[in-house]
């Protein structure tokens with residue numbers, strides 16, 4: 001087995017929601033703004049509706065219908081749209097007040113541990129932003145919250161909004177990092193929402209995104225993905241994995257396997273027959289990434305199982321086994337599809353499994 005490379009070469013951070021609390025901060029700004037202009041809009045609804053307009057605005061640029069346009073500009077436009085929806089004519093509001101509110105995204109509070117956490121990480125790794133925020137916005141936001149980065153990067157440098165591949169690969173390229181620096185990609189299973197980043201288009205043909213990586217998947221999952229049936233066909237897109245085999249980068253494994261020291265895959269089944277989770281151990285702590293076995297923290301109760309699952313009773317049994325171990329051995333769990341949180345610990349409340357601690 002090849003030696004693992006020593007350390008990551010850089011850490012690139014999502015910012016809104018990950019490093020700063022956009023929702024609480026926009027609510028605070030909205031409350032003051034609405035009081036100031038005499039508008040009766042609930043601050044929580046204001047924040048959520050404004051955020052709701054954010055993705056469609058970026059999608060105009062991602063789709064190519066509109067050239068890349070800075071987030072500051074999009075926020076100003078969506079703010080005006082939001083006001084119109086609530087019966088407030090933007091022209092009736094003083095320009096300086098509108099401009100101040102549009103820049104609310106430059107005044108977002110860091111989460112309580114962000115400043116210290118980032119400072120600690122920066123002692124070991126170059127830390128950069130990989131945010132949809134433009135440079136001026138992120139610069140001001142960072143000064144506002146006392147966040148120090150090695151570089152402010154993201155959408156404006158790549159002229160691309162996440163989640164288009166160039167937003168990530170372009171950032172890596174500017175940092176002097178190559179997709180070839182990635183050694184290992186673990187696929188929990190080959191459904192398109194988990195394996196879509198495996199490949200990219202080069203001259204219209206799908207090729208491995210990471211040309212030197214080995215891509216690890218269970219043998220049975222590979223066989224199912226290459227011989228789909230009516231029930232699972234819509235979830236499997238050949239271009240996400242066949243090019244890996246063609247370039248001899250696919251590594252099929254059977255059962256629990258240590259992929260690299262401290263990182264192992266463990267088959268769990270349920271969602272697909274050969275779904276595997278990833279278990280990472282470091283310095284006495286364990287993190288499990290069960291992916292679609294427990295996609296969000298809302299799926300912690302044993303009978304809460306996705307309708308997508310091919311073998312729901314398999315999911316039930318695998319969850320029962322995993323959660324008993326997770327509680328007993330105080331593992332961390334990463335919830336791949338959870339929109340509200342990423343990593344937490346689980347405890348028992350009588351017979352039920354519940355979230356006991358949220359890390360991120």
Ligand SMILES: [Zn+2]
Nearest residue numbers: 189191271292
């Ligand atoms: Zn899936």
